[in-house]
Amino acid sequence: MLGRKILTRDDLTIPTQHPIPFPDQHKVNLGPGHRASKGACEASLACSTCHVIVMVSNYYNKLEDPTDDENDMLDLAFGLTNTSRLGCQVIAKPELDGIRLALPVAMRNFAVDGYQPKPH
Amino acid sequence: MALSRALSFYRSFSTVPSQSLRVCIVGSGPAGFYTADKILKAHEGAEVDIVDRLPTPFGLVRSGVAPDHPETKVVTNQFSRVAQNGHCSFIGNVSLGSSISLAELRELYDAVVLSYGAESDQALGIPGEELAGIYAAREFVWWYNGHPDCRNLAPDLKSSDTAVIIGQGNVALDAARILLRPTTELATTDISCHALAALGESSIRKVYLVGRRGPAQAAFTAKELREVLRIKDLSIEIRQEDLSKTPADEEELKNNRIKRRIHELLSKAATPATSICSPGQKELHFVFFRKPDRFLESDCRNGYIAGLRMERTILKEDVESGKQIAVGTGLFAEMECGLVLKSVGYKSIPVDGLPFDHHKALIAVWSIIVAN
Numbered sequence: 001m002l003g004r005k006i007l008t009r010d011d012l013t014i015p016t017q018h019p020i021p022f023p024d025q026h027k028v029n030l031g032p033g034h035r036a037s038k039g040a041c042e043a044s045l046a047c048s049t050c051h052v053i054v055m056v057s058n059y060y061n062k063l064e065d066p067t068d069d070e071n072d073m074l075d076l077a078f079g080l081t082n083t084s085r086l087g088c089q090v091i092a093k094p095e096l097d098g099i100r101l102a103l104p105v106a107m108r109n110f111a112v113d114g115y116q117p118k119p120h
Numbered sequence: 121m122a123l124s125r126a127l128s129f130y131r132s133f134s135t136v137p138s139q140s141l142r143v144c145i146v147g148s149g150p151a152g153f154y155t156a157d158k159i160l161k162a163h164e165g166a167e168v169d170i171v172d173r174l175p176t177p178f179g180l181v182r183s184g185v186a187p188d189h190p191e192t193k194v195v196t197n198q199f200s201r202v203a204q205n206g207h208c209s210f211i212g213n214v215s216l217g218s219s220i221s222l223a224e225l226r227e228l229y230d231a232v233v234l235s236y237g238a239e240s241d242q243a244l245g246i247p248g249e250e251l252a253g254i255y256a257a258r259e260f261v262w263w264y265n266g267h268p269d270c271r272n273l274a275p276d277l278k279s280s281d282t283a284v285i286i287g288q289g290n291v292a293l294d295a296a297r298i299l300l301r302p303t304t305e306l307a308t309t310d311i312s313c314h315a316l317a318a319l320g321e322s323s324i325r326k327v328y329l330v331g332r333r334g335p336a337q338a339a340f341t342a343k344e345l346r347e348v349l350r351i352k353d354l355s356i357e358i359r360q361e362d363l364s365k366t367p368a369d370e371e372e373l374k375n376n377r378i379k380r381r382i383h384e385l386l387s388k389a390a391t392p393a394t395s396i397c398s399p400g401q402k403e404l405h406f407v408f409f410r411k412p413d414r415f416l417e418s419d420c421r422n423g424y425i426a427g428l429r430m431e432r433t434i435l436k437e438d439v440e441s442g443k444q445i446a447v448g449t450g451l452f453a454e455m456e457c458g459l460v461l462k463s464v465g466y467k468s469i470p471v472d473g474l475p476f477d478h479h480k481a482l483i484a485v486w487s488i489i490v491a492n
Contacts, residue, residue, distance in 0.1 A: 040198065044191035072343035075378045109150070 043088035147236035149179020248415025257463035266312035277322035280458020287463030
């Protein structure tokens, strides 16, 4: 939990029908020491850099179950939790208003098998 | 050298204020580009030059990612945006050591970042390793990806129907998949023309993925495994007995979501004892608990591989690391093959001017780099 950044409605407003977060056009100032997750593969389910943690389980349960393909990428995400999702696969809708998301303290990007990233 | 004179000449005519940070990044793969991105964002007015020995950038994204995985290459869009920054330049055809020395770079720049990867390969260190027909997986991958260093590799895919890949990571799966996928599917990718032509005439029908340890220790990941299990008209061969889990395996799987899902996938794919294979049918065999002992030379083709001898292993706990390691049992068996790809890891190449740990094949001291 320490060092993890939690995003609320004040930090980021996502229009409905858009994935949460962060395609490059969303410029969110998260303050020093944190930065927006990467979206390195541009939502093609080929990385885990948009990994977010849904902070409350009732919001997590409102989301559709991840597919096998999303689960395969979540396998590689750093700091995986029971309420982790790939942000690019979650589309904003009115029922998710008020959702709080935590950004993990590190990410794996182009990591070779078995690599252990250090928190940034 | 001509290059350092050219760079100094350029610098004397630039309008860059003398206080701004000048950085040279050696190697234009993801590490190099992400480093450039961070430096440009963190230091106002910083000038970053990314150099590469090849004329084209992006390192393994271009030369390592398989041609049928285009979505993994999308990240080059981000790298291109970094290079479009007016304070960032990509300079190709600059080889550290031959075009310019590390000492010269350190004179020209405030900081030099080495992100040139590990372009050499771990050897198995067993007899027969120098026989023709044995390649590092890296060479095979560079060949099908059109890397200039391996364009003339010309692996012989016509003399045998069997290829053996040693190692069970994602690179091994990539090589197996490229050997086994229908070439009509490969034709629509950016695979190199020479590889597509050679694969079109390939007689390789059986690929064996050989690992020293068991399914619970395999290094590949779910997405890649799922993909290879789905290849059209491919028979998957895994022995049921290899899938049984020891208490130590259960312990390893308990805390590792990736390995648990891999084990499930392999268990589902394991064939029953009697499986019917039509002649000419393509087969992918997952061979566990086998350590290569030696490569066998052909009787009719001098200096060429004809097969390999493998030793059965069991797993024992290594007291120091707590990990399960493979130990030979003294039971050997031989098999025929015409192509071997070694996918057992990579090694760094030393740079003149930096201490190098030859045992671990790593640059030994990092802290002296940012010293100017």
